[in-house]
Amino acid sequence: MSDFLIRNADVADFDDLSTVRKDIYIKDGRFEKIADAIDPASCPAATVIDAGGKLAMPGFTDCHSHVYQTFIKGPLDDLVITEWLVRLFTFEEYMTDEDYYYATLLSCLSAMRFGTTTINEMGGYEHMDATLKAFEDAGIRVTFGISTTDIPENEVTPIISVEEAIARSEEVYRKCHGRNHGLMKASVAPAGLPAVSGEMAKALKAWANERGLIYHTHLGEGKMETERVAREYGLGGEAEALEQLGILDDKTLLAHSIWLSDKEIDIIAKSGAIPVHCPNTNMKISDGIPKIAQMLKKGIPVAMGCDGEASSGTKDMVREGKAGSYLQKAITLDPTVMDAGTTFKMMTINGAKALGYDDLGMIKEGCQADLILVNMEDDLSLTDRDHRIGNLLYAGTGHAVDTVFVAGDLKLKDKKLVGFDEDLIIRKCNDLIHDLNVRTGYVKE
Ligand SMILES: [Zn+2]
Incomplete structure (x- = not known):
């Protein structure tokens, strides 16, 4: 080096x-x-x-990501969430190892081109080897966990048992943790309580705790789903349910965190868990707007993420930060909230700390x-x-x-x-994306 x-x-x-x-x-x-x-x-x-x-x-830290979605951002435009999810899982079915490799590479290189140096990825199990190889080849810093579910939200949700989720996490740990001179780390990444049983959540948290790993999940993203979880648990919402399950602590990352009561924001503040703000996704697929300004006032070190490009449309953290700042100013009628300095801290040091680094996200000797x-x-x-x-x-x-x-x-x-032929990658990915669109029947040859 x-x-x-x-x-x-x-x-x-x-x-x-x-x-x-x-x-x-x-x-x-x-x-x-x-x-x-x-x-x-x-x-x-x-x-x-x-x-x-x-x-x-x-460098920017993108704390919530699904990189492979860069290949399917077009066909998922402007859909309601139920149809969006079905089409997402349909496209996933058709994607090959080569698709996953190049989608991951393309998304990582796009992110780096925009100044992102760390990605917190919630990925898939099926093409994990190709995905991890692409992260390694891109040379970006990544924390990688696989999205696991055991409650079917629709007829195409891929569900697995708790035992299988643990076995797959073991495999991620073996193949990823410490790889590429320590740039790659493993995590657990259960999708979120609407699609994850309390039993699976607790088992994965315990397994992650034994290894000092991050628990990365979606929280309170959909209004209807949050209401369903609240009813099932007999509690106020998903954060209350996570608290009851013993999931919330400073190694837990909560993507979106939209549908939360004031009481739940206090619970999160006390627990040390870190919400990850993904405003472009929240707007584009009409999830709702989280109370980020309120969280920041409570001292919660909120991080930021670009999420998957099928829902956000971009891997540009600057555009993500701007969207978040504008949204909070608009909903609070207060132009002082999420000021530029705070927003850049959310995009850098807060993200690095959320992922367990105490020597990252700062320009400081020794870091x-x-x-x-x-x-x-x-x-x-x-x-x-x-x-x-x-x-x-x-x-x-x-x-x-x-x-x-x-x-x-x-x-x-x-x-x-540096070290990549951008024109070649664009040509290759264009061909692969077109083939995928044709295979799935969404575009004519
Ligand atoms: Zn997500």
């Missing part, structure tokens, strides 16, 4: 939206030294990159060097060097990201992926 000396980087401070110009020496995948000026002669083995005043930020440089001087609409952090969120997109490092490894340079 190469070492790097990045000179003249404007390091973003999310507390006061200021920047401070620094040189950054990356050695063995970590921030070795950050100082006003570092003499290249002091690190002769390092490759020198002049950031030329580009904005430096920690893992997941770093992005943002060039806002080649985009007319982003011009104003004094307000770059706010402008990136409110006026920009992830396209402004210019350089990406994952654990000190250079993945994007001058807006081009």
Whole structure:
């Protein structure tokens, strides 16, 4: 692995939206030294990159994802959720190992191109080997768990027994945990209480606890489903049910967290569990709007995720953060909530901590060097060097990201992926997606 000396980087401070110009020496995948000026002669083995005043930020952490959906975002557009789910499972049935490999690769590379360095993936079991190989080849940091269900929500839901869920989790752990120089970690990822029995939830939580792993699940995403769970448990909602089952703690990630009572938000705050805000999905498939501003006021360190592209349409965390910030301002009638600094913290340090890292999501000596440089001087609409952090969120997109490092490894340079032929990947994926659309009968040959 190469070492790097990045000179003249404007390091973003999310507390006061200021920047401070620094040189950054990356050695063995970590921030070795950050100082006003570092003499290249002091690190002769390092490759020198002049950031030329580009904005430096920690890499983004996408805390809720289903990467394979990048191949099926078109056919799932503009559908009501019941039909959306049936079509999702139908497409999954038709996807091959090769589809999963290239979908995962395409989604990871898109995410990295937009500055994401970590993905928290809820994936599928059927093509797990191809999926894990693609994560490894992409070189992105990932926490991977397989979506498990034992309550059929419709006639095509793939259900398995609790024993099988544990056996599959063992397999994920064996094949994934610690892989690719530790960039890959295992988790458990039961889909959510509408489709998961209390018995399965408890068994997977206990299994994860024994290994110190994350429990990653959907929470309160659909109104009707949440009401059904509340009735079945005789409680106020899904969060109350999770509390009763002993699932909620600081190793539990709760994607969406929309249909929650005030009492449940207090329960989550006390438990340390982390909601993951996925606003593009919430809007596009009309789930509802979570009370994120209220959660933040209670001190809950909410993280953010792009979810699957079949529901969000994008792997761009900047667009995700902007959507979330605007939504909260609109529903609270308060423009101060989810301000730019808070939103970027949700996209970086909060996500890293949620996934169990205490040395990630910060540009700090000793921490893992997941770093992005943002060039806002080649985009007319982003011009104003004094307000770059706010402008990136409110006026920009992830396209402004210019350089990406994952654990000190250079993945994007001058807006081009390093080590990948983008044109080749686009051509290959276009062909595979078209074949899939034809096989499933949604598009004519
Ligand atoms: Zn999801």
